[in-house]
Amino acid sequence: MMIQVFRKPVKWSVFWGQLMNEFQKIGVESLGIVAIISTFMGAVLTMQVAFNIDSPLISPLIIGFTVRQSVILEFAPTVISLILAGKVGSRIASEIGTMRVTEQIDALQTMGVNSANFLVLPKLVAAVFFNPVLIVMSMFLGMTGGLIACLLMNLTSFTAYVDGLQAWYDPWTVSYSLIKTVIFAFIIVTVSGFNGYIIKGGALEVGNASTKAVVQSSILIILFNLLLTKILL
Amino acid sequence: MIEARNLSMTFGENLVLDDVSFVFEVGKTNLIIGQSGSGKTVLMKSLVGLLEPDEGEVIYDGRNFCMMGIYERRKLQQEIGMLFQGGALFDSLSVEQNVMFPLNMFTKMSLAEKTERVNFCLERVNLAGRNKLMPSELSGGMIKRVAIARAISLNPKYLFCDEPNSGLDPITSGVIDELIKEITEEFNITTVVNTHDMNSVLMTGEKIAFIHQGKIWWSGTRHEILHTDNEVLNDFIFATELTRRLKR
Numbered sequence: 001m002m003i004q005v006f007r008k009p010v011k012w013s014v015f016w017g018q019l020m021n022e023f024q025k026i027g028v029e030s031l032g033i034v035a036i037i038s039t040f041m042g043a044v045l046t047m048q049v050a051f052n053i054d055s056p057l058i059s060p061l062i063i064g065f066t067v068r069q070s071v072i073l074e075f076a077p078t079v080i081s082l083i084l085a086g087k088v089g090s091r092i093a094s095e096i097g098t099m100r101v102t103e104q105i106d107a108l109q110t111m112g113v114n115s116a117n118f119l120v121l122p123k124l125v126a127a128v129f130f131n132p133v134l135i136v137m138s139m140f141l142g143m144t145g146g147l148i149a150c151l152l153m154n155l156t157s158f159t160a161y162v163d164g165l166q167a168w169y170d171p172w173t174v175s176y177s178l179i180k181t182v183i184f185a186f187i188i189v190t191v192s193g194f195n196g197y198i199i200k201g202g203a204l205e206v207g208n209a210s211t212k213a214v215v216q217s218s219i220l221i222i223l224f225n226l227l228l229t230k231i232l233l
Numbered sequence: 234m235i236e237a238r239n240l241s242m243t244f245g246e247n248l249v250l251d252d253v254s255f256v257f258e259v260g261k262t263n264l265i266i267g268q269s270g271s272g273k274t275v276l277m278k279s280l281v282g283l284l285e286p287d288e289g290e291v292i293y294d295g296r297n298f299c300m301m302g303i304y305e306r307r308k309l310q311q312e313i314g315m316l317f318q319g320g321a322l323f324d325s326l327s328v329e330q331n332v333m334f335p336l337n338m339f340t341k342m343s344l345a346e347k348t349e350r351v352n353f354c355l356e357r358v359n360l361a362g363r364n365k366l367m368p369s370e371l372s373g374g375m376i377k378r379v380a381i382a383r384a385i386s387l388n389p390k391y392l393f394c395d396e397p398n399s400g401l402d403p404i405t406s407g408v409i410d411e412l413i414k415e416i417t418e419e420f421n422i423t424t425v426v427n428t429h430d431m432n433s434v435l436m437t438g439e440k441i442a443f444i445h446q447g448k449i450w451w452s453g454t455r456h457e458i459l460h461t462d463n464e465v466l467n468d469f470i471f472a473t474e475l476t477r478r479l480k481r
Contacts, residue, residue: 010338098324107321110281110393111335112310 001197002190004116005124018122026088026123027130031137033087034080038138041079042145045070050155060156064146064164069173071142077177078225080138081184084131085217089192092123093213096196097206105197120193124186131185132178139177176232183228184221191217234259235391235423240279240289242447249275250286251447259423262414262437266428267444268469273427274395276444280425281313281393282306293391311339314384314422316394316413320376322368328355328379329364335387354382358412374405378412385416392417394426398433410436431470434458443469 009015049066096119099105108115143165150161192213199205235257242250249272257263265273278284280291282298291298293309301309322331332351336342342350355361358378368376377397384392394413398406414437417424428434434441438455443466451463458470471477 014337102319102324103317103321104323106278106283107315107317107323109283110310110313110315111338112307112313113338114307 001116001194004114005120005190005193007114007117009117009121010113015122018118019125022122022126023130025091026126027134030084030087030134033083034134034138035141037083038076038080038141039145039148041075042067042071042142043149045075045142046146046149046155046161047153050150050153060160061164061167063150063156064143064161065167066164067146067161068143068165068169071139071146072173072177075142076135076138077180077184078221080135081131081181081188081221082218084134085184085188085192085221086214088127089188089213089217090210092189092192093196093210094206096120096193097199097209100197100199101202101206116193116197119197120189123193124189127185127189128182132181135177135181139174176228179232180225180228183224187220187224188217191220234294235280235425236290236292237276237280238290238292240276240286240291242275242279242284242286242288249447250279250289253289253444253447253449255442255449255452257423257425258440260418260421261439262417262424262426264426264428264434264438264441265444266434266438266441266469267450268429271444272447273429273444277393277395277425277427281315282310311335311387312390314387314389314392316377316380316384316392316397318396318399320368320380322371322376322379322383324368326368327364328360328366328368328371331368331379332382332386334383339387350386351382354386355379357385357416358382359408373400374402374408377401377409381409381412381416385420388420390422392422392424394424396427396429398428398430403432406430406432407436413437429469431476434470445469 046063046067049063053062053066096105099119105115105119108118147158147161150156151158195209195213195216199209237253237255237257240250240253241248253276265276267273275284279286286299289299293312296309298306298309323334326334329348329351332354333347336347336350340347351364352361355363358381360375360378360382363375368379371379392413397409397413401409410433413424413426416422426433426437435455438458441453441455441458442449443451443463445465451461451466453461458466461467
């Protein structure tokens, strides 16, 4: 199936239309949930760091620094990808699965359309290009959420938090995070697409495939997270 | 003309097609009839390439479909129109977009030309002006007619219909049967219809293959089918009280 996915699309204009549609469904429609979760998680993270590092011996910069490192290295790429595995993965598996059980995929094939390529490739390209945008936004909002928490709850000063965010900054951490994001996006779309594509049966199997897609992609994300961290950091 | 030559297929231990050979003639409505589970759908899916037979060949006007590479197959499949049992319309597309889909994929027609072709096809199935409706807004009969319009949009040489009357009332069934027959004659298509509806058999069956336990048990025309002495076929045709009474 994967070989079929990566073949040249039958018509580029149709592929382009599909791609724009997937940017909307996979990317734009995920902006809201990513924004809300990132902001609140950033705020909670900041509160917890401030609560745990409440010592005159530790520099106040450490709150901003810890929040930044946690958000960039782990929270934005991994946790948000896990959330996207639930939101996007289940949608992809159920959409393709429903097309399979209602013979829409058979209809594509009898027309001479490469159905795996037609259905999965636009989703894959959209996720691989748009998920990094979501993750960068998540990083920014996570740190902003932390700032808001600092100011509202008087955890540390504005200057100390912002200085902490800028302290000991290594640009590689962002690159590492984006590399992880792209690989996680690939996992989410291919695992979910595969689970939907191979369905046999009816509505019950569509539900099962959707659940399987989320579980399998989440486990793979966690495993690859470990592997990539070992390789890249 | 489509020729099935010695097709055999098994699912696990179960022999579903057993050395099936049959010629589906051009310009005729060729019917495959038989009980549920007799192998009709498997035969049709083998003919269009959705299933791969274990043995045998499918020949489309001298072109061996089973020996073709993936690109050649896809090229030939563009000459095939298929009406699925449930219609298989794309849920997210309107009636117009569904019928236009094969044109978008395989032609370089301008939007105006494509729209003209879509309107012609929809008119042909008596659905003129329903372009903007979504599949969820259509009745069962309308779904089948849109599916026929989509199947003929690329001027196919071969038309396959898998149980076109399933789930339809007798009047709508008759309309669909008549439409398939008219289109077959008008465009000189080789049409293959899977059915177990005896009304369809008697209305449209110019060439009939009766399939039983994976084998072609009987073949003939609609005129011959009522006078056959084939016991298994008679049991199938006169299975209902109504047909038994009519026979008496």
